Amino acid sequence: MPAAADEVKLIDPVLPTFLDDITLRGLKLTGSQFDLRVHRNKSDVTINVLKRWAHSDASVVMTKTR
Numbered sequence: 001m002p003a004a005a006d007e008v009k010l011i012d013p014v015l016p017t018f019l020d021d022i023t024l025r026g027l028k029l030t031g032s033q034f035d036l037r038v039h040r041n042k043s044d045v046t047i048n049v050l051k052r053w054a055h056s057d058a059s060v061v062m063t064k065t066r
Contacts, residue, residue, distance in 0.1 A: 006030045008060045010047060015040040023050065032058035 008029060015022065015038060024036045035050040047062050 006032065006058045008036070008058065010060070010062045012065055013038065013045045013047065013062060015045060029058045032056035034058060034060075036060060 006029065008027070019040070021037065021039045024038075027034055027036055032055070033053040034056055037048045037050050039046045039048070045062075047060055049060055
């Protein structure tokens with residue numbers, strides 16, 4: 001299913017074994033802005049929205065298919 005215009009959709013996200021954590025700051029999407037953290041814990045990944053600017057309507061969706 002495609003992502004909506006104001007949605008970040010992560011399907012089966014993974015981080016390489018040498019990278020446990022990455023923070024993406026100032027992501028912009030359809031007038032929204034936010035900071036996103038991706039963290040690896042063994043074979044699983046978690047996504048956290050760290051900061052959302054005042055008028056941010058964007059959403060972050062993580063989908064696991066396996």
